Amino acid sequence: MPADMITICEVGTRDGFQIEPEFIPTELKIEAVNRLSAVGMPRLEVTSFVHPKVVPQLRDAEEVMARIVRRPGTVYATLVPNDRGGDACRRRRRG
DSSP: OOTTOOOOEEOIIIIIGGGOSSOOOHHHHHHHHHHHHHTTOSEEEEEEOOOTTTOGGGTTHHHHHHHSOOOTTOEEEEEOOSHHHHHHHHHHHHO
């Protein structure tokens, strides 16, 4: 990538949703990701594969990743802080 290029990475559906005091319904998370995708965001950090006791707001990470509409040209990233999260993420990629 040339030095004068910038890639915008939207992290609101991960970083923003994880700090909300109330659980955001899975359907609304999927809708938010799909809308961000539809407007052409080049990279979305969708969710995090963390233990639900640590971040209960993201307990639906596998379902969200399974149900989003993937737009060609958009990178859909997740935060994977440990091996267990990596296992869940790999399961989602195969499923």
